[in-house]
Amino acid sequence: MTTTARYDAAQFPKPSLPALPVLSSLKLNRTASNTIPAGVLTCDHRVHVYSGRYAIFLALQCANINTGDRILVPAYHCLAMIEPLRLSGVEPIYYPLNADLSVTVTALAERIDQNVKAIIVVHYFGFPQNFQAIRHFADQHHLIMLEDCAHTCFGQTAGIAVGHLGDYAIASTMKFYPSVHGGILASAQHEIETDSLKKPSFAVEVKTLINSLELAHQYGRLAYFGQLLKMIAWLKLLVFKLKSTNANKVVSVNKTNQNHPPEYAMTPTWLNCQASRISQFLMQQTRITDLMQIRQAHYDQFLAALQNRRDCHPLYPIRTPEIVPQVFPLYVNNCLPVFVQLKQQGVPIIRFGEFLDQAVTTKTCQVSVDYSEHVLQFPCHQSLSGNEIDWIIRSLVCALDENS
Numbered sequence: 001m002t003t004t005a006r007y008d009a010a011q012f013p014k015p016s017l018p019a020l021p022v023l024s025s026l027k028l029n030r031t032a033s034n035t036i037p038a039g040v041l042t043c044d045h046r047v048h049v050y051s052g053r054y055a056i057f058l059a060l061q062c063a064n065i066n067t068g069d070r071i072l073v074p075a076y077h078c079l080a081m082i083e084p085l086r087l088s089g090v091e092p093i094y095y096p097l098n099a100d101l102s103v104t105v106t107a108l109a110e111r112i113d114q115n116v117k118a119i120i121v122v123h124y125f126g127f128p129q130n131f132q133a134i135r136h137f138a139d140q141h142h143l144i145m146l147e148d149c150a151h152t153c154f155g156q157t158a159g160i161a162v163g164h165l166g167d168y169a170i171a172s173t174m175k176f177y178p179s180v181h182g183g184i185l186a187s188a189q190h191e192i193e194t195d196s197l198k199k200p201s202f203a204v205e206v207k208t209l210i211n212s213l214e215l216a217h218q219y220g221r222l223a224y225f226g227q228l229l230k231m232i233a234w235l236k237l238l239v240f241k242l243k244s245t246n247a248n249k250v251v252s253v254n255k256t257n258q259n260h261p262p263e264y265a266m267t268p269t270w271l272n273c274q275a276s277r278i279s280q281f282l283m284q285q286t287r288i289t290d291l292m293q294i295r296q297a298h299y300d301q302f303l304a305a306l307q308n309r310r311d312c313h314p315l316y317p318i319r320t321p322e323i324v325p326q327v328f329p330l331y332v333n334n335c336l337p338v339f340v341q342l343k344q345q346g347v348p349i350i351r352f353g354e355f356l357d358q359a360v361t362t363k364t365c366q367v368s369v370d371y372s373e374h375v376l377q378f379p380c381h382q383s384l385s386g387n388e389i390d391w392i393i394r395s396l397v398c399a400l401d402e403n404s
Contacts, residue, residue: 007340016346017392021178021383023216023282036288039154040147040163040171043186047194048275052150052172053266055185056120057084059168061272062185062192063144065090065117072108072119072143075365076101076353076372081120081148083266091115092357096365101315102129105137118144123152123162125352125377126295126325127316130157135165144168150175150183151326151352154292164188175326177286178383179279180211200276208278221383291382292324298380298389302328305393311404315375327352327377330396335374337403338396347395350377 036042049055065071067089073081075094085092093116095107101124108119119138121131131147138145147166153176155162163169167189173182185192200208216222299319307317315329327350332338342349353372362369378392 007336012343013346015348017348017379017388018215018219018381018383019348019350019379020175021381022219022221023178023212024221024383037154037292038156038161039152040149040161040169040184040186041153042161043163043169043188045188045190045192046184046186047192047197048173048280049183049185049197050181050270050273050275051080051174051183052148052170053080053084053183054270054273055170055172055183056081056146056148057087057266057271058185058192058197059146059170060084060088060090060118062168062187062190063118063146065144068115069117070113070115071146072111072116074101074103074120074122075356075360075368076124077122077356077368078352079355079357082357087266092359094357094360094364097367099367101367103134105133108134108137112141116141116143118146120146120148121166122148122150123155125151125315125327125329126155127323128152128155128157128162131165132158132160146170152324154324155322173279173283176291176381177279177283178212178216179282180208180215182275182279182283194274197272197274199274205276205278208276212278212282219383294382294384295325295380296321296323297386298384299325299328301386301389302330302378302380302393305397306330309400311400315371325380328380329375329377331371331374332376332400333374334403335376338399339376341399341403342395345395347392348379350379351375352377 047058049058060066065088068091070091070093071085072095073085073092074097076097077094082092093111095103095111097103101122103121119134121129121134123129131145135145137143145166145168147163147169149163149169150172152162153171153173163171163186165188167187169186169188171184171186173184174180213222296319303314303317303319306312307314311334312330312332315331316325319325329352339349339351353368353375356368356372360368378396380389
């Protein structure tokens with residue numbers, strides 16, 4: 001059964017703080033060296049695309065997975081993972097997960113048949129999983145292994161960098177870098193054909209830059225550009241006035257579920273298209289050392305404040321030094337009223353897996369349905385200050401106390 005919202009999302013104000021990284025001059029790289037640590041971004045073969053879901057779509061093409069094929073997919077997912085499968089005519093077969101979001105080979109073996117051609121495995125929330133047993137299973141059954149690193153750009157487990165074990169890996173760089181879009185398809189095993197990928201137009205490049213600056217200004221990160229941004233906003237209205245064209249229509253690829261947010265849909269404009277050069281430039285200019293250290297410090301702030309409560313518990317109560325978290329995932333016992341109260345106060349919250357595909361029920365995976373209803377993720381990215389994290393924590397603790 002699909003998890004449905006029991007609240008009206010339109011009632012909530014805009015978040016007071018950015019849920020994802022935004023452009024800030026304080027976080028840009030000012031040195032010539034910006035070494036990328038081990039992870040999906042160090043795979044030998046990489047191509048930048050619009051987002052992680054478009055990277056999945058391209059990975060299916062590269063692996064020759066077509067209409068009528070099946071692919072093993074974790075029951076705990078966001079619909080952005082499922083959209084490219086539906087668009088490609090591929091049937092997802094959901095497998096269950098353990099409480100730590102790991103997967104066992106037995107669970108996969110029970111769902112294998114001659115039409116299963118691939119498997120997607122996920123490193124959740126910035127915490128790398130050990131998928132060596134899954135790699136062996138995939139090799140035994142001649143399956144393509146797609147490593148979903150949308151939450152985990154950096155890190156390694158058992159001496160293997162994330163993204164390097166699968167045949168293909170995808171990343172969602174906009175979750176780690178200050179751009180309004182960005183994703184990567186990568187592989188340490190196979191070359192990726194890029195000749196068919198088109199480059200964004202000059203208008204798209206300009207629009208990306210304007211949107212990035214506007215978003216940063218809205219959250220007070222580039223206040224001294226205020227007058228310039230007013231002029232840019234006027235120019236944007238003049239040049240990029242929305243038109244009712246087929247190119248801008250959303251592709252509805254999951255007609256069985258009309259309740260999910262529209263941002264999960266896919267737009268034809270970005271199919272088989274590279275990411276903007278602006279997006280790639282902002283990645284290159286981000287100081288990765290700061291990105292990692294600030295995220296780790298913010299995660300630890302959440303841990304110190306919340307790990308001993310009875311009305312909630314961190315999904316990952318231990319953060320080892322090499323882990324670069326994407327968010328702080330928290331299991332909340334009385335989740336809905338806490339969520340609604342925080343959203344009304346403008347606290348930024350991400351709800352990965354809030355909407356599951358209709359095929360996922362408690363019989364498929366009790367853990368996934370439970371986490372869909374009870375796990376909230378709070379931002380810990382580098383665009384936030386320690387004081388802003390403190391405000392989120394104070395608001396959260398207050399909401400927990402009032403709804404326990």
